[in-house]
Ligand SMILES: [Zn+2]
């Protein structure tokens with residue numbers, strides 16, 4: 713499987729030459745996960761799967777334009793701007809790619825899903841934005857060859873807010889590593905927050921310093937390709 717991380721910038725004002733674009737991940741030049749930039753459509757994807765409908769993952773939400781390319785579109789909940797969206801309720805396939813949705817806690821008013829994507833022997837897990845993932849939703853997952861998760865905050869616990877019983881926001885990288893490490897030996901990071909842009913080479917070093925002998929950490933950049 714060839715995984716291309718098209719954009720690595722979180723929804724923040726900062727930007728840098730290799731971290732200019734919002735979220736999007738292209739699998740084998742065929743399947744696009746999130747469309748943070750209209751330009752990603754130039755890849756001519758055969759299908760699109762959304763993690764959630766924040767505008768940095770679905771560019772058309774910024775301007776409230778309708779989005780209706782003539783390809784299969786999948787997402788966690790109905791979205792009025794995407795009339796042909798198929799709402800995911802269970803595992804599904806796109807050609808040879810088998811998707812298992814994983815419920816993710818992230819936003820107060822939006823549903824979010826992560827996806828375990830399997831093709832043949834190869835398996836990856838893309839989390840999207842994460843306030844938290846219930847351990848019960850991870851316990852039956854297989855070992856995966858690569859996890860791609862977010863990096864909004866490097867501090868522990870990130871920025872989690874609370875309303876009534878619900879938490880929302882973004883957890884910290886240390887928390888994500890602790891949560892996801894049992895699933896994999898390779899974690900790629902994208903969706904960088906403001907902390908990352910202060911001194912990018914220093915920030916990359918900070919991320920590499922979190923590696924252990926059992927866990928490789930891959931700081932992403934716009935256009936990075938990972939072959940698994
Ligand atoms: Zn989000």
Ligand SMILES: [Zn+2]
Nearest residue numbers: 723766768841
């Ligand atoms: Zn986001």
